[in-house]
Each structure stands twice: as structure tokens, then as C-alpha cells.
Amino acid sequence: MSTPRLYLDQPLEEGQEVPATPGQAHYLGGVMRRAPGDAVLLFNGSDGEWAGRIVLLRKDRCSIIPERQIRPQDPAPACRLLMAAVKRDAMDWMAEKATELGIGLIQPVLTRRSITDRVNTARLGGIAQEAAEQCGRLTVPRVAAVAPLHAVLDAWDGTPLLVGDERRESPPLAVAARALQPGVPWAWLVGPEGGFERAELDDLRRRAFVSTTSLGPRILRAETAALAGLAVLQALAGDGNET
Incomplete structure (x- = not known):
């Protein structure tokens, strides 16, 4: 089963819990059938890619904790x-x-x-x-x-x-x-x-x-x-x- 990957408009730091949007909460719970404790991948356009885990997941609420950076940020494409x-x-x-x-x-x-x-x-x-x-x-x-x-x-x-x-x-x-x-x-x-x-x-x-x-x-x-x-x-x- 593939790991869900989310863009979050939030700073990503090890151990610092971040909220997902209501739409992302629905996607994780209703579409991907994920639950607290499950793995996710995170990126925000500036802090690279992070492996994280779901902390809280309800119908329209979700929070995720980044655990470790797995890819450094690369430059934004200029084309x-x-x-x-x-x-x-x-x-x-x-x-x-x-x-x-x-x-x-x-x-x-x-x-x-x-x-x-x-x-x-x-x-x-x-x-x-x-x-x-x-x-x-x-x-x-x-x-x-x-x-x-x-x-x-x-x-x-x-x-x-x-x-x-x-x-x-x-x-x-x-x-x-x-x-x-x-x-x-x-x-x-x-x-x-x-x-x-x-x-x-x-x-x-x-x-x-x-x-x-x-x-x-x-x-x-x-x-x-x-x-x-x-x-x-x-x-x-x-x-x-x-x-």
C-alpha cells in the first residue's frame, strides 16, 4: 500500500505537530482509510520531504508529526x-x-x-x-x-x-x-x-x-x-x- 503524500503550507520540523486541511483529513480517512499512527510523507516547498505519522484524524480534522527529513529541498523550477x-x-x-x-x-x-x-x-x-x-x-x-x-x-x-x-x-x-x-x-x-x-x-x-x-x-x-x-x-x- 502506497504511503499518502501531502503538501502542507506549514513549517516542517522534527517533532513539531502540524495541522492538515479538512480536505486532507477527508482524503486520509475517507479515501485512503488511514488511521492515527499511520505513515505519511510531507513537503511544503521549502523544507524538503519528511516522513511523518498521523497523530489525530477525524472527519474534518487531522494533525501530523514530522519525524525525519528524507530528502533535502531542491531549487524551485524556473521554467x-x-x-x-x-x-x-x-x-x-x-x-x-x-x-x-x-x-x-x-x-x-x-x-x-x-x-x-x-x-x-x-x-x-x-x-x-x-x-x-x-x-x-x-x-x-x-x-x-x-x-x-x-x-x-x-x-x-x-x-x-x-x-x-x-x-x-x-x-x-x-x-x-x-x-x-x-x-x-x-x-x-x-x-x-x-x-x-x-x-x-x-x-x-x-x-x-x-x-x-x-x-x-x-x-x-x-x-x-x-x-x-x-x-x-x-x-x-x-x-x-x-x-
Whole structure:
């Protein structure tokens, strides 16, 4: 039986009892059928991973005591995903998979063809937390407030930004990924259903930190492009080839 793994927004210290949330109490007791004395794994994004034990578990209350650190904290990932606002299910899926692929920041953006101007960032944050608990990473990616694409670009810090160009007028993403400097953070931007408008692509190409790239001969759904691009970037310019 696998050991439950929880993210707690609390300092983790040996012997210092910490509370879990009501939702985590329900998960441990009602879903995982755990009881006081059972083992859990804990992380908070800054103190590494800890082995602990349940001290108190009721319907909506739980407390856990960290016993020993089993993994030191590693640096928070600096790579980012910028994703145009699309339908909720697709947004949820992208947030989950970006977390599994080691992204540090998820930035929803509004484009001219975005079909919605509302993004539930609290929901995306919860999905990212659950994905982080399941995949074994020691941090939860931050979900930024949704903003217009041009506003995000105007405030950009110079980090290399690679953009999926569905018109296939750009070099392959693998070529651009191999040209990135080792250890330098990057960001990946995917457009909405229907793609970017020509004026948006022209604006992107004028910016020195942007490289437009192609993901191949087929037109991909937004969520497919997000996942495919992140997988290529992590394999060639991220932590996907680390041992």
C-alpha cells in the first residue's frame, strides 16, 4: 500500500505537530482509510520531504508529526508555461501535466481568439498541488493571475520565450531547444483554439526574447501543444535528461 503524500503550507520540523486541511483529513480517512499512527510523507516547498505519522484524524480534522527529513529541498523550477485561456477541462489538464513535467510557473493569458476571459486560478492551483503530491516533486508551481498576452509580454524579464507557431513557418522546436544555454530558464507559450492571429504572431516576432517554433506537420489542440512542447524542452533543455 502506497504511503499518502501531502503538501502542507506549514513549517516542517522534527517533532513539531502540524495541522492538515479538512480536505486532507477527508482524503486520509475517507479515501485512503488511514488511521492515527499511520505513515505519511510531507513537503511544503521549502523544507524538503519528511516522513511523518498521523497523530489525530477525524472527519474534518487531522494533525501530523514530522519525524525525519528524507530528502533535502531542491531549487524551485524556473521554467514557465504560458497558456492561452481555453475551456476549463483543457486548462485543468494542462495545469496537471505542466506540474508533472516540472514547470515552476503557470501563466494563463488572454489572446484575441480566447473563448473565455475567466480563469479559476484557485482551482488550477488546487490541481497543481494534487499533481505535485502525486508525482513526487518538492514544490508546487505558482499559478499567476490571468492577464492579456500583450501585458505579460510588456512586463517580461528577458527569459527566452519559445512560442508554438501552428502555421509551421518557423524552425522546429527541437532546434530552438538545443540552442538554449544550459541551465538558463525558458518559457513555453501556446495559443488558443484557432491559434494566434497574424498580428499577435507579428508582435511576438518583433520581441528580442521570443523565438517562434514549429511542432511538426500536424495542427495540434492547445493542450496537446502545451504537453508536447514541454516534453521536448525538458528533454533537450531542462531536467528531463538529468540522472
